[in-house]
Structures are given as structure tokens and as C-alpha cells.
Amino acid sequence: MHIPFCPNPRCRYHHHKPACAGDVFRPYGSYATAAHGVVTRYRCRECKRTFSRQTFRVDYYTKRRISYREVTKRLVSCESQRAIARALGISHASVRNRIARQARQDIARLLELLPLATCKEPFVADGLESFCYAQDFPTHYTVLAGSKSQFLYGFTYATLRRKGRMTAAQKRRCKRLKPVYQRIVAPLSESFTALCEQLVRLCAEAAADRIVQDTDEHPAYRRAISAHPVLSAWRRCERYVHRTTSSKLPRTAANPLFAANYLDREIRKDLHEHARETVCFARNAPASLERFVVYAAYHNFEKRYRINQPPTDTTTHGEVAGIPREEIRAVTHRYRRTRAFASKLPLWGVFEEVWFRKAPTAFKTTPEYLPKHCKAA
Numbered sequence: 031m032h033i034p035f036c037p038n039p040r041c042r043y044h045h046h047k048p049a050c051a052g053d054v055f056r057p058y059g060s061y062a063t064a065a066h067g068v069v070t071r072y073r074c075r076e077c078k079r080t081f082s083r084q085t086f087r088v089d090y091y092t093k094r095r096i097s098y099r100e101v102t103k104r105l106v107s108c109e110s111q112r113a114i115a116r117a118l119g120i121s122h123a124s125v126r127n128r129i130a131r132q133a134r135q136d137i138a139r140l141l142e143l144l145p146l147a148t149c150k151e152p153f154v155a156d157g158l159e160s161f162c163y164a165q166d167f168p169t170h171y172t173v174l175a176g177s178k179s180q181f182l183y184g185f186t187y188a189t190l191r192r193k194g195r196m197t198a199a200q201k202r203r204c205k206r207l208k209p210v211y212q213r214i215v216a217p218l219s220e221s222f223t224a225l226c227e228q229l230v231r232l233c234a235e236a237a238a239d240r241i242v243q244d245t246d247e248h249p250a251y252r253r254a255i256s257a258h259p260v261l262s263a264w265r266r267c268e269r270y271v272h273r274t275t276s277s278k279l280p281r282t283a284a285n286p287l288f289a290a291n292y293l294d295r296e297i298r299k300d301l302h303e304h305a306r307e308t309v310c311f312a313r314n315a316p317a318s319l320e321r322f323v324v325y326a327a328y329h330n331f332e333k334r335y336r337i338n339q340p341p342t343d344t345t346t347h348g349e350v351a352g353i354p355r356e357e358i359r360a361v362t363h364r365y366r367r368t369r370a371f372a373s374k375l376p377l378w379g380v381f382e383e384v385w386f387r388k389a390p391t392a393f394k395t396t397p398e399y400l401p402k403h404c405k406a407a
């Protein structure tokens with residue numbers, strides 16, 4: 031097997047390719063496994079670290095082979111994790127584990143392919159409201175979509191305070207939850223500012239000369255845009271335009287917010303945890319974000335652009351956003367075979383938050399468990 035690099039992030043052959051890999055990474059015995067057959071071990075001549083061919087595979091450290099495609103296909107078809115476990119004859123923990131692995135492969139895929147989008151269409155930003163742990167902890171996914179492609183360019187996540195109509199008992203309970211809210215709630219404008227950062231980064235990479243962004247009339251959006259230094263500067267030189275539309279207008283294809291409304295509908299229909307009145311709601315914020323990333327990559331690079339297009343037409347939302355089909359195929363193929371390493375990726379913003387499981391969950395005060403396959407090596 032070809033060894034691409036040393037898995038030790040502190041070794042010089044982690045970041046620099048050796049002239050002759052065969053000289054640096056020497057075979058160092060082997061071991062038999064029930065799931066993956068005989069696995070050859072190697073040792074790095076430089077740092078003396080030993081590793082195996084499995085170190086570079088998505089199935090690193092697993093004891094059983096499970097199809098990632100099958101798990102993803104079922105997850106994005108509104109199946110609950112327990113239903114997937116029952117259908118595949120595996121445990122619920124195995125399903126969670128494979129979704130977490132797939133999420134990291136998909137982060138790598140998104141980070142590599144997002145900069146290839148041409149950003150020549152107006153952007154639409156809006157929020158999707160759900161909840162995590164209990165309805166007292168509403169969550170807000172702010173999504174950034176392409177108005178023509180419905181490509182999901184970016185998203186942010188925030189936990190909000192419970193609002194809206196409540197009974198007297200619910201009001202009393204929310205009052206008692208104040209210390210929990212203080213720990214996990216972030217203002218919506220902060221979450222929207224992070225989304226603006228993603229927009230600026232994308233447009234700077236694509237050298238987009240005119241950026242149009244549609245949102246509804248939420249005052250937090252306007253505040254975040256006015257306070258953003260780059261967007262304000264771009265607005266002054268007419269490179270950036272912010273348009274607002276009332277959220278009360280009919281949600282038709284002619285609505286400027288159609289792309290966000292469409293994504294809202296698709297996510298609610300495809301991910302069981304976001305369906306109305308679901309009993310399969312999210313219990314853990316980092317795990318919910320991992321499922322969202324898996325859905326984002328599936329929506330962008332695998333799902334057909336329109337269900338009514340002929341079956342032979344496999345155009346995806348990513349292709350409509352200007353990403354070449356060959357690039358999508360090559361990157362997807364690579365990340366189905368080889369494991370993504372945190373130390374090899376330019377992780378930032380929400381991607382870093384998902385990878386290192388940083389999102390806070392109500393009543394959880396201890397650090398989230400970070401499995402070995404999530405670490406650099």
C-alpha cells in the first residue's frame with residue numbers, strides 16, 4: 031500500500047512528502063483482524079512512530095465493516111438512527127459512530143469543493159428553527175444558499191432562549207433555566223455575523239465582483255451586516271447589496287427567499303430530527319451538527335438538482351453552483367477511500383466547531399467525548 035505521510039503531526043514527514051516513501055516508512059510486522067483481514071504495520075524512520083494501513087482508512091479503529099453509503103442514504107431519507115440500526119442489524123452506537131466518521135469526511139469534502147463555486151448568483155440567508163434536548167432549548171441553523179442553485183454555501187448554529195406563547199408553568203421553568211441559558215445561549219446576531227464571515231471568505235476566494243444577499247426583515251440580520259467591517263466596506267463601494275423581503279410573503283418559487291425556504295422544507299422532510307412533532311429530536315448538539323454536515327454534503331454533491339429531471343441527468347446542486355463535475359467526483363471518491371486528518375485540513379469556523387464537537391448541549395457540563403479517529407492522529 032502507498033503510505034501518503036507519517037500520521038504523527040509532530041514529524042516532519044507529516045507535512046512534507048519524503049522523496050522515497052518506501053525508505054522512510056518501513057514494514058513493521060502485521061496483525062490479523064476479523065473485519066479487515068491481515069493488516070500490515072509500518073514504522074516511520076524519522077519519528078519511530080508505528081502505524082498501519084488502517085490508519086489512513088475511514089474505517090480506522092473499527093471492528094466491523096458497515097456501508098457508509100447505506101447509513102447516509104437512510105439518514106437523509108428521514109430514518110431515525112434506531113431505525114437504521116434495526117434495518118442494518120447493528121447497534122445504535124455503531125450508527126452514531128459511522129455518522130460521526132462520515133461527517134468528518136464530508137467536512138473535508140466541503141472544505142475542498144466550496145472554494146470552487148463561482149459565487150455568481152445572489153445569496154439567500156435565513157434560519158431553520160429546531161430544538162435540542164427539550165423544547166426549552168430552541169436551536170437556530172442559519173443557512174446560506176444560492177438563489178439559483180439552492181447550493182448550501184454555509185451554515186451556523188446557535189441555541190436560543192425559548193420564546194413564543196408559554197403556559198404559566200413553562201414560564202416558571204424557563205426562569206429556573208436561566209443559569210443554563212447563560213452558559214449555552216448565543217445571540218442570533220453573533221451567529222449571523224459568523225455566516226457573514228463565511229460569505230466574505232467564499233466571495234474573496236471566488237473573486238466575485240458583485241454580491242447580492244437576500245434575507246427577511248429580521249433586525250438581527252441588519253445589525254450584523256451593518257457591524258461587519260468587510261461587508262460595510264463592500265457596500266460603500268457598491269460591491270455588496272443587501273435586500274430584504276417580508277417573511278410573510280407566499281413561499282413560492284418567485285419569492286426572493288425561495289432557496290432558503292426550499293432548503294428549510296427539504297431539511298425538515300429529509301432529516302427526522304427536524305420534522306415537526308418528531309419524537310426523534312436531537313439530544314446532543316455536536317451529534318446533531320454532524321448529521322447536518324452529512325446532509326449538507328449529500329444535498330450539495332449527491333442529490334439531484336431537480337427530482338423531475340430525467341433519470342439520466344445526474345446534475346447536482348454543486349454543479350449548478352459552478353463546481354466542475356469531475357472535481358466533485360474525484361474529491362468524493364478520494365474521501366470515500368481515505369481518512370481525512372484534522373491536521374491536514376484548513377479547519378475554521380463552524381467546520382472546526384463540528385469537528386472538535388464544541389457546540390454546547392443543555393445540562394452537559396463535561397467536555398464532549400472526542401473519539402480517537404477525530405483527533406489529528
Ligand SMILES: [Zn+2]
Nearest residue numbers: 036041074077
Ligand atoms: Zn514520522
